[in-house]
Amino acid sequence: MKDGELDKVIEQDHEALAAFGLGDPGPKKRLYSRGDDVTLANPLGPPVRGWQGVSAALDAAAAMLRDGAVTGFERIAEGETTDPAYIVEIERSTTKLGGAEELSPVALRATTIYRREEDGWKIVHRHADPITTPRPVESVATP
Template sequence: MGGPEVDQVFTELEDAIAGYHHALDVFVTGDPEPQKKMFSTSEDVTLGNPLGPPGRGREAVEGIMDRAAAVLRDGEPTTFERISGRAVHDMAYIVEIERTRAKVAGSSQLTPVALRVTTVFCRENGYWKVLHRQADTIVSARPAESLIQS
């Protein structure tokens, strides 16, 4: 059912995901620049991370990345546990658990960081780019009461 053209698209997507993962390894050292290059230039680009509300548009997304990278340093390479993923035409998504260790804020100790992440990719000018990333710290079951805001 695949064929050479479909196989090429999946190869390009997997290559883009590998580049995205590498950029995340660099991100946890405090450098957001490689990650910025992985994101779409579209004004529809969005980013939500555990440190604040989601942002939309290239300027907002880059600001979110800069703020998050500013509180990380000396991070170790991230491991990625793929939960799910799918590609259809020019859109794709992956759901992963990302695990790393980094010095967070003013801490002098490496701290484990685990994130549940959904990433949406789109083809832009012939390349796969991140159109949306949503990350949070929920990687294990929580009681229903945890939803209640006080």
């Protein structure tokens, strides 16, 4: 990316994912916009809109994880204007999911959109899901 400030925020976002896998949503939450238009679509719940919903969803998701560690990021695409910017990545980690005692590998396809605000770049949208390999068309059918 061209903007060093944005690169720093993306690095902080990657570091925040490590804390998130340990069950701590705080570092991730600090990176989000507090606007009514902020959105989150994570793999552990339905999409939410507005800071209150995003904050609650981050708390609920982090509470389901523990003992996690980031194992890597694969950048698929990125784009930056003066406002906004985005990245598309595969995020890889290991964590204990729910009440499990064993670590599980996790790979998420994630799109994050950042917006420049008065106090710097903030996340305004994140979508993450476990679709990282081809799947049969039937997999999109609702049960």
